[in-house]
Amino acid sequence: MSKNPLRFALLSLLLLMPTLLPAQPPLPTAVATAAPVVCPKYVFLFIGDGMSIPQRYMAEEYLKKTEQRGLRINAMPVQTLTTTSSANSFITDSAAAGTAIACGEKTNNGFIGVDPDGKRLESVAEVAKKSGRKVGIVTSVTLNHATPAAFYAHNASRGAAYDIGLDLIESGFDYFGGGGIEEANDDKAENYKGNLYELAKEKGYIVSQTQEGFRIISPGNKKVISMGSEGALPYWIDEKQKPEAERALRLVDFTRQAISQLDNENGFFIMVEGGSLDWACHANNAASALHEILEFDEAVGVALKFQEKNPDTLIVVTGDHETGGLTLGNRERAYSSNIELLEQQKTSKDAKEAKELAQKAGLGWTTGAHTALPVLTTAQGTAAFYFADAKDNTDIAKLLKQLIGPAGRLMRLVPAKPSSVPITVPSTSPIPSSTTP
Numbered sequence: 001m002s003k004n005p006l007r008f009a010l011l012s013l014l015l016l017m018p019t020l021l022p023a024q025p026p027l028p029t030a031v032a033t034a035a036p037v038v039c040p041k042y043v044f045l046f047i048g049d050g051m052s053i054p055q056r057y058m059a060e061e062y063l064k065k066t067e068q069r070g071l072r073i074n075a076m077p078v079q080t081l082t083t084t085s086s087a088n089s090f091i092t093d094s095a096a097a098g099t100a101i102a103c104g105e106k107t108n109n110g111f112i113g114v115d116p117d118g119k120r121l122e123s124v125a126e127v128a129k130k131s132g133r134k135v136g137i138v139t140s141v142t143l144n145h146a147t148p149a150a151f152y153a154h155n156a157s158r159g160a161a162y163d164i165g166l167d168l169i170e171s172g173f174d175y176f177g178g179g180g181i182e183e184a185n186d187d188k189a190e191n192y193k194g195n196l197y198e199l200a201k202e203k204g205y206i207v208s209q210t211q212e213g214f215r216i217i218s219p220g221n222k223k224v225i226s227m228g229s230e231g232a233l234p235y236w237i238d239e240k241q242k243p244e245a246e247r248a249l250r251l252v253d254f255t256r257q258a259i260s261q262l263d264n265e266n267g268f269f270i271m272v273e274g275g276s277l278d279w280a281c282h283a284n285n286a287a288s289a290l291h292e293i294l295e296f297d298e299a300v301g302v303a304l305k306f307q308e309k310n311p312d313t314l315i316v317v318t319g320d321h322e323t324g325g326l327t328l329g330n331r332e333r334a335y336s337s338n339i340e341l342l343e344q345q346k347t348s349k350d351a352k353e354a355k356e357l358a359q360k361a362g363l364g365w366t367t368g369a370h371t372a373l374p375v376l377t378t379a380q381g382t383a384a385f386y387f388a389d390a391k392d393n394t395d396i397a398k399l400l401k402q403l404i405g406p407a408g409r410l411m412r413l414v415p416a417k418p419s420s421v422p423i424t425v426p427s428t429s430p431i432p433s434s435t436t437p
């Protein structure tokens with residue numbers, strides 16, 4: 001034993017370090033050259049509903065052909081495949097997948113924020129709120145639809161829209177933006193307590209349902225429910241044709257508003273869902289789906305801009321499952337692929353035209369439902385490299401909870417030069433090198 005107790009302690013700490021700290025996956029260059037890794041102050045989780053590899057690479061190829069560039073979400077330095085099956089089905093629905101991504105546990109199809117026995121699960125958004133961060137939920141569909149609901153609601157039925165709306169108000173989250181609240185005044189609901197918008201106002205929310213209202217919301221302490229439509233936001237393929245002044249509010253607008261409402265010194269957690277993409281894929285409408293991905297990618301662009309100015313930002317992008325059984329080739333076209341032909345379709349409306357065009361473009365659809373194809377998870381920014389371990393959708397919540405929960409705020413992870421940077425070893429267990437069960 002060394003005679004110098006301090007030296008001994010330091011040596012022991014160095015020897016113990018590999019067990020105390022997470023094993024390091026090889027870092028992509030962009031991450032490896034960064035300064036000491038700390039837990040992120042600002043966290044974005046982007047979920048493309050129905051977005052798996054074919055959807056992402058259909059859009060990638062389209063952009064390459066038409067704009068000589070690729071998708072932002074596909075260029076992120078950390079990438080991995082993530083499995084999506086639910087507790088009771090190889091093919092998941094959005095409720096079970098949303099719950100897995102939000103809470104880190106498998107549940108049955110149709111269940112929101114509860115396990116297969118109906119036991120309440122805690123979401124990463126709830127953990128973030130408890131740890132003092134501001135929380136925002138943004139979606140292009142209705143605010144009480146399955147994916148956003150998984151972050152604040154607890155119900156064994158995704159169809160219980162009114163009850164899920166009550167949970168939305170009870171969550172106390174700081175910002176909700178996107179579509180409206182479904183069944184907001186369902187007086188036949190068992191737990192009917194009144195119009196949800198009125199109840200939200202009583203709970204201290206500013207409720208805006210118009211463009212005018214959207215514009216006058218200013219950053220402050222008030223909680224906000226900001227909507228661009230009674231139902232889902234309109235498809236981007238239809239809005240794109242209109243002059244800018246006549247367009248409805250978009251996913252991009254709500255992402256921007258969420259940031260301006262939530263930026264504060266304790267940091268934030270923002271979940272942004274591209275929800276209509278799933279509907280376009282259910283309808284096997286390739287051009288509509290493509291435009292939803294482009295819009296979703298632009299919303300990620302807003303977060304990337306924010307990250308440029310705030311390097312302590314983590315951006316994670318995933319899908320909840322694949323929809324439509326999309327393939328990037330078909331029997332008739334064999335080796336010929338012309339995805340740029342999707343440019344010819346100017347509206348979401350004509351199903352027959354959409355089908356014919358997808359066929360000519362060299363695309364194929366195998367189902368009107370979801371499939372069990374794994375999704376692609378990509379990440380960029382502070383602590384992004386941990387998401388190389390997101391092999392299953394439950395891993396995303398498990399990782400996020402540790403990075404943004406109370407322990408995450410104290411943790412300092414893996415300095416670039418161990419000898420020169422002080423290490424704070426967390427009192428709770430460190431992030432495991434793999435969280436796959």
Ligand SMILES: [Zn+2]
Nearest residue numbers: 094278323370
């Ligand atoms: Zn779906």
